[in-house]
Amino acid sequence: MLDPVGSTVGRYPLEGIKVLDFTRVLAGPYCTMILADLGAEVIKVEHPEGGDDARGFGPFQQGKSAYFMSVNRGKKSITVNLKTPEGREIIRNLVQRVDVVVENFRPGAMDRLGLGAKDLLALNGRLIYAASSGFGQTGPWAEKAAYDMIVQGAGGIMSITGQPDGPPTRVGVSIGDLTAGLFTAIGIVTALYSRRLTGQGQVVDISMLDGQVALLENAIARYAVTGEIPEPLGGRHPSITPFENFATADGWIIVAAGNDQLWARLCKAMGREDLIENPLFATNKGRTENYIALRPHLVEAMARRTTAEWMDILEAAGVPCGPINNIAEVVNHPQVRARNMIVEVDDPVAGKLPMAGNPIKLSSMPDPTSRPAAPDLGQHTVEVLTGMLGLSEQRIWELQKQGVL
Amino acid sequence: MLDPVGSTVGRYPLEGIKVLDFTRVLAGPYCTMILADLGAEVIKVEHPEGGDDARGFGPFQQGKSAYFMSVNRGKKSITVNLKTPEGREIIRNLVQRVDVVVENFRPGAMDRLGLGAKDLLALNGRLIYAASSGFGQTGPWAEKAAYDMIVQGAGGIMSITGQPDGPPTRVGVSIGDLTAGLFTAIGIVTALYSRRLTGQGQVVDISMLDGQVALLENAIARYAVTGEIPEPLGGRHPSITPFENFATADGWIIVAAGNDQLWARLCKAMGREDLIENPLFATNKGRTENYIALRPHLVEAMARRTTAEWMDILEAAGVPCGPINNIAEVVNHPQVRARNMIVEVDDPVAGKLPMAGNPIKLSSMPDPTSRPAAPDLGQHTVEVLTGMLGLSEQRIWELQKQGVL
Numbered sequence: 187m188l189d190p191v192g193s194t195v196g197r198y199p200l201e202g203i204k205v206l207d208f209t210r211v212l213a214g215p216y217c218t219m220i221l222a223d224l225g226a227e228v229i230k231v232e233h234p235e236g237g238d239d240a241r242g243f244g245p246f247q248q249g250k251s252a253y254f255m256s257v258n259r260g261k262k263s264i265t266v267n268l269k270t271p272e273g274r275e276i277i278r279n280l281v282q283r284v285d286v287v288v289e290n291f292r293p294g295a296m297d298r299l300g301l302g303a304k305d306l307l308a309l310n311g312r313l314i315y316a317a318s319s320g321f322g323q324t325g326p327w328a329e330k331a332a333y334d335m336i337v338q339g340a341g342g343i344m345s346i347t348g349q350p351d352g353p354p355t356r357v358g359v360s361i362g363d364l365t366a367g368l369f370t371a372i373g374i375v376t377a378l379y380s381r382r383l384t385g386q387g388q389v390v391d392i393s394m395l396d397g398q399v400a401l402l403e404n405a406i407a408r409y410a411v412t413g414e415i416p417e418p419l420g421g422r423h424p425s426i427t428p429f430e431n432f433a434t435a436d437g438w439i440i441v442a443a444g445n446d447q448l449w450a451r452l453c454k455a456m457g458r459e460d461l462i463e464n465p466l467f468a469t470n471k472g473r474t475e476n477y478i479a480l481r482p483h484l485v486e487a488m489a490r491r492t493t494a495e496w497m498d499i500l501e502a503a504g505v506p507c508g509p510i511n512n513i514a515e516v517v518n519h520p521q522v523r524a525r526n527m528i529v530e531v532d533d534p535v536a537g538k539l540p541m542a543g544n545p546i547k548l549s550s551m552p553d554p555t556s557r558p559a560a561p562d563l564g565q566h567t568v569e570v571l572t573g574m575l576g577l578s579e580q581r582i583w584e585l586q587k588q589g590v591l
Numbered sequence: 592m593l594d595p596v597g598s599t600v601g602r603y604p605l606e607g608i609k610v611l612d613f614t615r616v617l618a619g620p621y622c623t624m625i626l627a628d629l630g631a632e633v634i635k636v637e638h639p640e641g642g643d644d645a646r647g648f649g650p651f652q653q654g655k656s657a658y659f660m661s662v663n664r665g666k667k668s669i670t671v672n673l674k675t676p677e678g679r680e681i682i683r684n685l686v687q688r689v690d691v692v693v694e695n696f697r698p699g700a701m702d703r704l705g706l707g708a709k710d711l712l713a714l715n716g717r718l719i720y721a722a723s724s725g726f727g728q729t730g731p732w733a734e735k736a737a738y739d740m741i742v743q744g745a746g747g748i749m750s751i752t753g754q755p756d757g758p759p760t761r762v763g764v765s766i767g768d769l770t771a772g773l774f775t776a777i778g779i780v781t782a783l784y785s786r787r788l789t790g791q792g793q794v795v796d797i798s799m800l801d802g803q804v805a806l807l808e809n810a811i812a813r814y815a816v817t818g819e820i821p822e823p824l825g826g827r828h829p830s831i832t833p834f835e836n837f838a839t840a841d842g843w844i845i846v847a848a849g850n851d852q853l854w855a856r857l858c859k860a861m862g863r864e865d866l867i868e869n870p871l872f873a874t875n876k877g878r879t880e881n882y883i884a885l886r887p888h889l890v891e892a893m894a895r896r897t898t899a900e901w902m903d904i905l906e907a908a909g910v911p912c913g914p915i916n917n918i919a920e921v922v923n924h925p926q927v928r929a930r931n932m933i934v935e936v937d938d939p940v941a942g943k944l945p946m947a948g949n950p951i952k953l954s955s956m957p958d959p960t961s962r963p964a965a966p967d968l969g970q971h972t973v974e975v976l977t978g979m980l981g982l983s984e985q986r987i988w989e990l991q992k993q994g995v996l
């Protein structure tokens with residue numbers, strides 16, 4: 187049913203959708219990268235002096251930020267100084283010709299520029315105005331500054347990530363930003379769908395903190411029922427046992443024996459049939475409640491062989507298991523490659539850069555192995571302002587000289 | 592622009608969309624929970640004996656799984672035994688009357704039942720068939736069993752989460768499942784949008800592993816540019832410094848001084864103006880490269896006061912900072928409450944249960960403070976099969992006796 191990987195056949199579902207993108211750094215750009223991957227024309231609006239802060243974040247390849255390039259592929263860039271009346275007038279004109287505005291400023295910033303949701307929806311009633319912020323557009327914390335790290339701390343995920351009795355641990359990716367980007371993308375596409383029925387635009391209000399709360403499915407349920415505050419469990423699942431990583435003779439292995447049948451198979455594979463008979467460990471509930479008694483048996487067994495040996499034994503026994511891959515192993519993983527999840531951009535200055543592909547595979551949509559590079563600052567100012575607003579190149583040059591563009 | 596929290600005014604954007612939901616446990620149910628929150632009618636199809644495995648996962652409230660209740664709120668449940676010809680016939684009839692099918696079986700399972708994407712799209716060309724699986728519908732690993740834990744290990748996130756030189760650490764939530772659920776939701780809503788233009792359904796193919804790769808924005812970029820394999824950094828950001836948690840006199844605090852101006856303010860707040868002048872630490876690049884020299888100064892300073900004292904001092908100085916909240920603090924957080932991110936269901940047996948609200952806030956959509964409870968197994972079998980297929984209650988009773996329903 188699916189076209190082969192690397193296909194360029196089909197059409198992109200968001201073809202024809204124009205997005206005016208005021209976002210910086212990560213949550214917003216990650217959202218608009220997804221929209222661009224789905225075919226939208228994303229026009230990134232940047233300040234003429236330096237643009238998106240992420241252009242200055244390492245690592246750099248030939249002086250260009252690989253971080254910026256990774257999350258801004260396939261977008262256009264125009265420079266507009268929003269502090270100038272002429273700049274704001276250009277934005278108001280563009281807003282009448284686009285479908286979506288996305289911004290991740292602190293709440294109130296766009297209103298103070300006269301470019302808030304109310305202002306822009308008055309200009310274009312079909313507009314979808316999406317705001318992604320640290321704490322949302324409403325509530326007592328709305329105007330506080332937020333970064334991923336602060337939201338990871340506020341949202342509870344750090345309190346349940348880490349080793350038992352160890353320090354709180356940051357999730358190794360910017361999960362606060364990324365999750366907000368995903369929820370914003372769902373909100374925007376949903377609003378686009380809705381607009382086809384109602385003809386009306388609307389406001390999408392996504393908070394990084396809200397997004398973190400929405401990830402706490404299991405932890406909130408545990409707290410609500412037991413009153414106990416969940417704590418970090420290292421590599422272990424809180425309510426399925428055994429479901430964790432163990433040290434082997436030469437590394438690590440993950441064992442996921444999620445039900446009683448798999449537990450019995452694991453015991454046989456370890457040569458510990460006696461454990462199957464132990465009533466303490468007969469059910470998942472028992473194994474979880476008696477974890478402290480159970481764990482030493484598993485630790486002792488798993489340390490006796492190498493990761494590769496255990497993988498062979500457990501796979502033959504039908505016990506779900508797996509390695510802990512590092513980033514090099516992920517990038518070169520045969521399944522990751524077969525799924526076209528490492529794509530390439532060819533930047534005119536930085537050269538070729540591999541990056542994560544698009545995980546949203548649609549049967550009607552192409553899934554090319556390369557993506558257009560991220561734009562240089564203002565690379566599309568002339569193209570967009572002549573094409574969409576009919577400004578002359580002479581006028582654009584004047585506005586650039588005045589610091590408007 | 593936004594209605595007040597708890598509003599029940601407006602319409603749900605996916606009203607009228609019918610979803611036939613074959614999913615179990617987490618990735619799929621999390622996706623269809625989002626669709627239900629956005630107004631879709633989600634009909635969960637479960638095996639007559641026991642249904643979704645998650646009904647048996649703790650913690651339990653009055654014998655009912657809080658975990659199951661949390662991710663299945665607002666859905667309907669019908670029982671159908673897919674191993675019987677009559678059961679499959681009922682599914683084929685339902686498929687002709689729904690918009691979306693979602694499943695998270697191992698690839699091939701639905702095909703072997705004659706209910707694969709090809710079969711169902713032949714019955715209903717407008718159908719959106721969404722499959723969420725561990726490794727995707729294609730590639731050499733397609734048919735391998737996957738659980739969140741295995742995907743966290745395979746996808747690289749565990750290799751960069753944890754303390755430096757410590758063991759690999761699981762992200763404290765089931766990020767492999769949850770991310771796949773989010774990407775599946777984006778794919779489905781995008782396909783619904785596309786269908787309004789083309790009249791055609793299509794296949795959405797989401798892999799948990801792909802989703803993990805898509806979260807590695809920064810890590811892949813670092814590896815691609817430097818060739819160095821990223822390692823766990825505890826609470827620290829890999830390329831912004833200082834951007835981490837420090838032990839205080841009585842707990843922890845997160846300090847996020849992401850640029851040179853904030854760095855200078857932090858130094859003043861610590862009474863360490865001398866550090867501002869130190870050329871090693873003058874830029875973010877310098878602070879990140881000379882982290883080992885920098886860290887002791889910060890550790891020493893932050894240990895001198897309590898978390899509350901540092902919060903006051905740093906907030907007054909305009910340095911972004913924050914606490915590390917535990918789950919109880921998150922659930923009772925004034926901003927989380929103000930954003931309606933803890934909603935309640937009132938289950939007829941289990942009673943009231945708080946759970947995470949919907950983070951996708953749309954100005955045209957209600958955001959009620961309570962949600963309908965999750966269904967009992969087969970609670971809506973009669974309603975759905977009489978309403979959608981015109982089966983008589985007598986016929987349904989016969990099919991139940993035969994083990995079909």
